[in-house]
Amino acid sequence: MLARLAVAALASVSMISGAFAWDGARAYHLRPGGASDISLALNMIHIEDNIPFLGDTTLDVGVLTPTYRKTFDLSGNVGLVLIGLPVGGMTFDSLAPTIDTGLAQGDLVLGAALGLVGMPALAPMDYAMHKPGFQAMVEGKLFLPTGDYDPNRMVNLGQNRWSFQASLPISYALGDSMIDPELTTFEIRPVVQIFGDNEDPFVGTGANVMSQAPIFGVEGHITRNFGNSIWAAVDGYYETGGELSFNGVPQGDGLETLALGATLGLVLSPNVATRMTYRHTVYSSDPDLSGQALEITAAYLF
Numbered sequence: 001m002l003a004r005l006a007v008a009a010l011a012s013v014s015m016i017s018g019a020f021a022w023d024g025a026r027a028y029h030l031r032p033g034g035a036s037d038i039s040l041a042l043n044m045i046h047i048e049d050n051i052p053f054l055g056d057t058t059l060d061v062g063v064l065t066p067t068y069r070k071t072f073d074l075s076g077n078v079g080l081v082l083i084g085l086p087v088g089g090m091t092f093d094s095l096a097p098t099i100d101t102g103l104a105q106g107d108l109v110l111g112a113a114l115g116l117v118g119m120p121a122l123a124p125m126d127y128a129m130h131k132p133g134f135q136a137m138v139e140g141k142l143f144l145p146t147g148d149y150d151p152n153r154m155v156n157l158g159q160n161r162w163s164f165q166a167s168l169p170i171s172y173a174l175g176d177s178m179i180d181p182e183l184t185t186f187e188i189r190p191v192v193q194i195f196g197d198n199e200d201p202f203v204g205t206g207a208n209v210m211s212q213a214p215i216f217g218v219e220g221h222i223t224r225n226f227g228n229s230i231w232a233a234v235d236g237y238y239e240t241g242g243e244l245s246f247n248g249v250p251q252g253d254g255l256e257t258l259a260l261g262a263t264l265g266l267v268l269s270p271n272v273a274t275r276m277t278y279r280h281t282v283y284s285s286d287p288d289l290s291g292q293a294l295e296i297t298a299a300y301l302f
Helices: 002-013 015-020 124-129
Strands: 038-051 055-074 077-084 087-093 109-117 134-143 163-167 170-174 184-195 210-212 215-227 230-241 245-247 255-267 270-282 289-301
Touching: 038 109, 215 255, 255 289
Parallel strands: none
Antiparallel strands: 038 055, 038 289, 055 077, 055 087, 077 109, 109 134, 134 163, 134 170, 163 184, 170 184, 184 215, 210 245, 215 230, 230 255, 255 270, 270 289
């Protein structure tokens, strides 16, 4: 029975991988070539489910991720690299004793992206005058197993495995320039995330290896400026896949979810901006599963 409980609990926890895959509205907005930024993103996730023998369960995650990004000119197009390291904690409540990870380190993330169409590397003055239109880039992130992990716990902030995420951010912008006070964008980002094996999974599974099928998803946003200092967006997020396997045996626990949300962005100065996003799961292939998330990000551009 313990193995069945572990499978159900880990299936809920696997939803976090998808949740952290979303980059949000205007994440790949064209920026001046050579610019750098440091950001702090606070992610708070709440997941509820009903799991056999564990009853009504709740999973709460709070993570603060500092990230450094650097853009550069690569053959006339914008490229960027990034590095981030999440720190936070998780609690899992059920009929069993509460699991609390305490303050823990998550998995290091390294990323890179390259503009393909409509994303030239521009000096600040040229950037301000650039008339936007269709834009596309390719992006990849590698998550390394550097986070805190304990195989005696069902839930951990570290995943004890590598994963890789690839996406193709695409957008179309309407406006006279990148700083048009009525700039409107239509954005879509298909994404796939693949996972390495965890060769030391939760002991309750009785397995030597835990594998996970890829997660496929797409996020979409419609954004609009309301003057020079405020912008807002309506957001949609869809994902499917992620079935777990233990010792090569599929568990039939893949998920399909749809979440809707909204974003408010504030430009506080030419160098400082904030973004607040809320999303709520409106559909899940597991009828007992529900989730909501709040992300608050502050960035300093230099």
